[in-house]
Amino acid sequence: MSRVRVLARTALLGVVLAVTAVVVPDASVAPTGVSLVRMKHAAGVSVGNDVIWILAVGSDARPGQDMLRARGDALQLVGINTATGAATAIGVPRDSWVAIPGHGREKINSALYFDGPRGMAGAMRNLTGISADYVMVTRFPFFEDMVDDIGGITVTNPRRFADPYLKKEGFRQGRIHLGGYDAMAFSRIRKGLSGGDFDRSANQQRTLRGIHARVRSMARRPGFIERGVMTVLEHMSTNANPAELYEIAQAGAQVEPHKITTCVIRGRVGFVGAASVVFPDVRQARTLGREARDDATLKGCH
Numbered sequence: 321m322s323r324v325r326v327l328a329r330t331a332l333l334g335v336v337l338a339v340t341a342v343v344v345p346d347a348s349v350a351p352t353g354v355s356l357v358r359m360k361h362a363a364g365v366s367v368g369n370d371v372i373w374i375l376a377v378g379s380d381a382r383p384g385q386d387m388l389r390a391r392g393d394a395l396q397l398v399g400i401n402t403a404t405g406a407a408t409a410i411g412v413p414r415d416s417w418v419a420i421p422g423h424g425r426e427k428i429n430s431a432l433y434f435d436g437p438r439g440m441a442g443a444m445r446n447l448t449g450i451s452a453d454y455v456m457v458t459r460f461p462f463f464e465d466m467v468d469d470i471g472g473i474t475v476t477n478p479r480r481f482a483d484p485y486l487k488k489e490g491f492r493q494g495r496i497h498l499g500g501y502d503a504m505a506f507s508r509i510r511k512g513l514s515g516g517d518f519d520r521s522a523n524q525q526r527t528l529r530g531i532h533a534r535v536r537s538m539a540r541r542p543g544f545i546e547r548g549v550m551t552v553l554e555h556m557s558t559n560a561n562p563a564e565l566y567e568i569a570q571a572g573a574q575v576e577p578h579k580i581t582t583c584v585i586r587g588r589v590g591f592v593g594a595a596s597v598v599f600p601d602v603r604q605a606r607t608l609g610r611e612a613r614d615d616a617t618l619k620g621c622h
Contacts, residue, residue, distance in 0.1 A: 353555035355388060355457045357437040358564065362453035371616050372400045372571055375444055375452035377432060378460055387459055392432040392440055394507070394524050397450060399616030405576040408616045409528060410448060410608055411521030411584040417597040419446045427597060432457070447585070447600065448609035454560070454568070463507075464500030470538060472499045473530030475523075481512040503527055517598065518584050525582040533577055583608055583621035 375397050381390035395412040414429040421442040423434050431443035437455035445451050467473060474497050482490025486505040490512070498506055507527045513519035558565070585608070587600040612618050 353387075353459050353462060354557075355437070356556060356558040356560055356565075357455045357457070358558075358560045359438065359441055359451070359453055359455065361451060370402050370571075371614060372402065372454070372568065373450055373452045373616075374398045374400070374568075375437075375441055375455045377437070377440055377455060377457045379432065379457050380429075381459060388436045388457055389433055392429040392457075393460070394521075395428065395440075395444075396521075396524060396528070397444055397448060397452065399450075399612055400571045400575060401616040402571045402574060404579065404615070404617075405574045406579040406581070406615065406617045407575045408581045408583075408612050408618050409525050410450075410605075410612065410618075411525055411582070412444070412447065412605075413517040413521060413585070413587060413598045413600070415517060415596065415598045416447070416585070416587060416600040417592060418443055418600065421446070425592075427595075447602065447605050449606050450609045450613050460504070460508075464504050466500070467498070467503040467531070468500035470531070470534050472497055473503055473527065473534045474498070475506065475526045475530040477506075477523075477526070479514075481509065483509040483512045487512075498527075498530070503530075516589070518586070521584040522582070525584070528582075529577070529580060532575065532580070536577070579617075581618040583618055 376394070377392040378394035379387035379390045380393045381387040391414075393414055395414055397410040397412065398407065399409075400407045412428060414427070416428040417425055418428045420426050420428070420431045420434060420439065422439075423430075426434075428440075428443050428447070431439040435442070437457055440457075441452045441455050474495060476495050477491050477493055480490055480493045482488060483505065486509050487502070491502075491506060507524050508520070509523075510517050510520035513523075515522075560568075585600050585605045587598040590597060590599050608618060608621075
């Protein structure tokens with residue numbers, strides 16, 4: 321196999337795993353587990369010239385539900401600088417109370433339910449000022465299998481935490497190795513965290529880093545790329561053309577681990593009626609958006 325083909329396959333697997341982080345699909349739940357939707361303004365990407373923004377959304381759709389018309393759960397706005405190899409992820413708490421185009425103010429996770437991927441992109445644009453070029457929507461369960469398939473991941477956990485339902489014995493502080501189930505639990509637990517959904521979003525970003533590092537380390541192993549790429553492609557629907565997918569794949573391949581920056585949008589917890597919501601720090605969100613929009617780089621989480 322030529323080096324170009326290896327690069328393309330490595331990159332495609334890497335971008336699907338790393339960009340979606342904790343929102344990889346389960347082939348047993350529905351024929352389509354990943355949907356990559358190109359927004360109307362996106363004219364495709366050019367490696368070496370563009371900053372690509374991909375909004376990764378984990379759909380909470382149950383078996384039999386349309387994952388594009390359920391509520392969004394994990395929300396990560398990921399930018400890739402194809403010229404420098406830098407990347408950034410901006411995490412948004414799912415209960416953030418924001419303006420959703422055509423629907424007034426609602427929790428941001430309802431934007432997917434109301435208007436699908438484009439509605440979610442519009443809500444994220446209102447909050448951060450960044451227009452996603454692509455929206456990738458995925459299901460949760462197959463994430464466990466995918467992490468197991470790559471031999472698990474390693475993350476650095478800043479604090480011990482546990483959950484009586486997902487992980488009763490908890491996760492210790494420090495560098496830890498996670499198999500599929502534990503990676504799912506690490507990424508989804510929020511009630512056992514002092515920062516709730518803010519800490520949960522940060523853990524999703526730690527998982528993203530772990531997946532990215534693992535994929536890079538295994539890319540040359542015989543059969544690894546073939547198995548991973550075929551698993552993903554068999555369950556992906558997209559309006560992007562093959563050339564675009566190749567360009568996105570190249571962009572993912574160029575990301576350097578030491579050039580990845582992450583931040584979670586701050587906010588305060590409150591109520592709208594009886595509903596618990598997060599009132600996001602809109603000023604911070606817009607500052608992050610302005611800082612990262614053109615080069616996919618954050619100088620700090622401020």
